[in-house]
Amino acid sequence: MALPATMATAAPGNACDNRSNNSYDKLLQCVTTEGVLEHMQAFQRIAEESTDPVYPGSRASGTTGYQASVDYVAGLLEDAGYTVTLDEVPITFDYPSTLTQLSPTRAEHPNAIAAGSGYTTVEGRVIPVDLNLEGDRANTSGCQADDFAGLDFTGDQDIALVQRGTCSFEEKATFAEAAGAEAVVIMNQGNTPADDRQGVINPTLGTYQAEGPVVGTSFAAGEALAAPGATARIVLVEPDERIDYNVIAELPGKNADNVVMAGAHLDSVAAGPGINDDGSGSAALLETALLMAKSNTPNTLRFGWWAAEESGLIGSTDYVTGLSPEERERIALYMNYDMVASPNYYLGVYDANESTFPAPVVVPPGSEAIEAVYEGYYTEVGQPYDDSEFSGRSDYQAFIDNGIPSGGLFTGAEVRKTPQQQAIWGGTAGEQFDPCYHLACDDITNYDAEALEVNSDLIAYAMLHFGYSTQAVNGVPGQKVPGRASTLPAPAGPEYTFAGGGGGLAHDHLHDHDVERDSA
Ligand SMILES: [Zn+2]
Numbered sequence: 241m242a243l244p245a246t247m248a249t250a251a252p253g254n255a256c257d258n259r260s261n262n263s264y265d266k267l268l269q270c271v272t273t274e275g276v277l278e279h280m281q282a283f284q285r286i287a288e289e290s291t292d293p294v295y296p297g298s299r300a301s302g303t304t305g306y307q308a309s310v311d312y313v314a315g316l317l318e319d320a321g322y323t324v325t326l327d328e329v330p331i332t333f334d335y336p337s338t339l340t341q342l343s344p345t346r347a348e349h350p351n352a353i354a355a356g357s358g359y360t361t362v363e364g365r366v367i368p369v370d371l372n373l374e375g376d377r378a379n380t381s382g383c384q385a386d387d388f389a390g391l392d393f394t395g396d397q398d399i400a401l402v403q404r405g406t407c408s409f410e411e412k413a414t415f416a417e418a419a420g421a422e423a424v425v426i427m428n429q430g431n432t433p434a435d436d437r438q439g440v441i442n443p444t445l446g447t448y449q450a451e452g453p454v455v456g457t458s459f460a461a462g463e464a465l466a467a468p469g470a471t472a473r474i475v476l477v478e479p480d481e482r483i484d485y486n487v488i489a490e491l492p493g494k495n496a497d498n499v500v501m502a503g504a505h506l507d508s509v510a511a512g513p514g515i516n517d518d519g520s521g522s523a524a525l526l527e528t529a530l531l532m533a534k535s536n537t538p539n540t541l542r543f544g545w546w547a548a549e550e551s552g553l554i555g556s557t558d559y560v561t562g563l564s565p566e567e568r569e570r571i572a573l574y575m576n577y578d579m580v581a582s583p584n585y586y587l588g589v590y591d592a593n594e595s596t597f598p599a600p601v602v603v604p605p606g607s608e609a610i611e612a613v614y615e616g617y618y619t620e621v622g623q624p625y626d627d628s629e630f631s632g633r634s635d636y637q638a639f640i641d642n643g644i645p646s647g648g649l650f651t652g653a654e655v656r657k658t659p660q661q662q663a664i665w666g667g668t669a670g671e672q673f674d675p676c677y678h679l680a681c682d683d684i685t686n687y688d689a690e691a692l693e694v695n696s697d698l699i700a701y702a703m704l705h706f707g708y709s710t711q712a713v714n715g716v717p718g719q720k721v722p723g724r725a726s727t728l729p730a731p732a733g734p735e736y737t738f739a740g741g742g743g744g745l746a747h748d749h750l751h752d753h754d755v756e757r758d759s760a
Contacts, residue, residue: 250275260534263723264704270531271700273693274730280521282312284684285514294335299679300510301548302333302482309506310485313526313545315487322543327486327562329547329555335477336510339425341366341464342471346601349461351425354413354443354454359478362423362453362675364397366470369416370401373463377431379405382412393420399472401465401760404429404437410446413454423474424454427462484547486555489529492708493540496714500706501542502528502699503556503635505549512680516687517653518549521577528703537684537707537720539572546635549578556635559692560642568642572710576648577635577699581692582674584667585651586737588628589614590636592647596627596738603630604640608711611649613705616728617698623662627734645713649698651691653677661737677709 256270276624278558283299290296290305299305339351342363371377381387383401393400400421402412409426416424426443441456453476457465467474487506504521508514522545529543547555560568576590591597592607597603607630618625627651637644653674662669676682705726707719 241561242351244717254382256531260536261531262535262537262704262721264701264721264726265408265723267531267535267700267704268625268697269566271527271696273689275758276523276527276692276696280519280687281684283309283519283523284513284515286312287508291369292724295349295510298510298512299506299508299514301331301484301507301523301551301554302380302480305512307642308485308548309623310487310545313506313522316530317487317543320530322489322491322529322533323491325488327488327559329484329486329558329661331482331484331548331551331554333482335479337453337455337477338475339457340473341463341489342473344467345464347461347464349457349464350440351461352440352442352456353476354409354445354456356493360453360541361473361475362397362399363473364395364399364422365470366401366425366465366472367391367393367421371462371466371666373430373466373537377405377429378428379403380407383407384679387417388415388590391419391540397422399403399425399474401421401462403427403462404441405431408446409443409454409456410448410716413443413445413450413646414448419453419659421452423452423461424450425472425474426454426456426467428457429460430459430463443464472712484555486559487545488559488682488685489543491533491537491541493536493538495539497570498710499540499542499571500537500573500703500710501544501552501571502577502703503544503546504645505635507548507550508682509550509678511678513684514682515684516579516582516682517677518578518633520579520581520687520692524580524692524699525577527696528700531700532703532707535704535707537704538667539707539708539710540570540702547606549635550631553637557638560638568644570682571639571644573606573645573647573700573706573713574639575610575699576634577695578634578648578650579674580649580695581687581701583686583688584654584671584673584675585616585688585691586657586658586661586665586673587625587691587694588650588652589618589625589734590625590646590648590650592630594630596734596736597629598629601630601632601637601640604643604645606645606713607640607647610645610702612731613686613702613728614647614698615731615734617701618694619732621694623694624732624735626737644667647708649695651688651695658737664735664737677696702759
């Protein structure tokens with residue numbers, strides 16, 4: 241039987257670093273919340289100290305904050321004796337666009353750029369086009385060529401201001417450019433108080449290739465820009481090609497052909513330090529790797545810290561697709577840890593056996609045996625758990641696309657906790673599992689200590705478990721873990737609180753979810 245760390249006595253002195261933690265007792269005695277938190281604090285410090293010229297204060301892809309995270313993780317692993325590979329990942333680095341009102345009052349307005357627009361600076365008069373800022377705010381702003389008749393677009397830096405409503409963004413932008421506008425600002429309609437009718441618009445243009453910048457903004461920004469005599473500046477910078485790195489650390493076992501792999505993404509979004517997403521998974525995995533450095537498991541252990549997950553699973557996809565078929569064949573299984581200590585958490589396990597969610601992907605056979613270990617462990621330590629959709633919406637996607645059995649843990653993101661879930665896991669019903677999801681406040685205060693402790697232990701437990709045997713997953717005979725036996729009980733079963741949906745990473749997990757994408 242495994243001891244949860246809370247019940248284990250601390251190992252004396254630096255024994256944890258100097259011995260082989262090759263039993264459940266020894267390993268779980270050494271994995272502590274304090275140890276994992278040290279790495280989360282380091283990620284916080286790295287973000288705070290990042291003076292990246294474009295996205296300071298974060299660990300986002302392509303920034304100095306990301307590079308410092310790579311150095312931190314790789315340095316500790318090398319010191320612990322791992323063979324560390326920095327795996328080059330080419331990325332596209334997007335610069336933020338700016339929409340600055342210059343007169344009658346100066347203001348920086350929040351904005352989003354349309355795809356396909358030119359990279360340039362436009363500075364000139366703002367010309368409102370058939371707006372309706374009063375009453376029901378119903379309008380046909382920019383929906384026909386007529387709307388532009390009588391307006392003077394003869395200048396060489398004219399900015400058309402159109403309002404969401406009636407027709408598509410594509411039509412509004414097409415007519416505005418045809419009328420002679422060098423740039424187009426599409427403001428939200430403001431017809432209801434709902435966020436999606438007030439906030440920043442993402443001005444998707446369908447098939448239209450705009451010549452100049454087309455920028456979406458909020459209703460409030462549009463109102464300010466509609467002031468008589470307003471001028472503004474729009475700056476769009478062309479993206480760079482840059483190189484990020486995945487950190488891959490390996491501990492060779494006797495079975496080089498049976499590799500047990502686990503990963504977490506090392507990048508944050510640009511908004512902040514990314515401590516729960518995914519400093520939590522990165523830190524728990526790092527602590528596990530460090531404590532298993534002398535564990536001598538029969539199966540080869542491999543750990544991955546992924547670049548550019550938030551930009552579209554770039555690092556993990558690059559890694560898996562870059563392996564030869566033979567190298568992929570050697571990977572027995574992959575375990576993914578993305579957000580494992582959400583402040584208003586539930587304990588979620590990727591639902592490989594589809595007992596709650598029909599998976600939108602093909603689940604590689606053997607994945608359900610990974611789920612069973614997580615669920616057996618939660619049952620053993622008396623923690624209720626639930627299913628999280630086996631969606632592929634994180635770094636396990638490339639692995640499952642290549643038929644590699646996968647699993648993982650997830651404690652919730654932007655979905656709001658129900659009263660039933662509050663009764664089971666505590667916390668606050670009506671609030672998001674992670675109220676700071678993809679925001680600046682995802683900082684060192686943004687985690688739950690109990691979720692972190694339970695899941696850190698489980699991440700270590702699973703690595704040791706499969707390090708000795710993956711038989712239940714892929715039929716390769718293994719060995720018994722030394723020391724006191726751990727026979728996990730049959731899983732107690734999920735709580736089924738997501739029977740109505742909502743248990744996985746959001747469909748827009750990889751994108752800026754504040755941006756409204758509809759057109760009319
Ligand atoms: Zn994430």
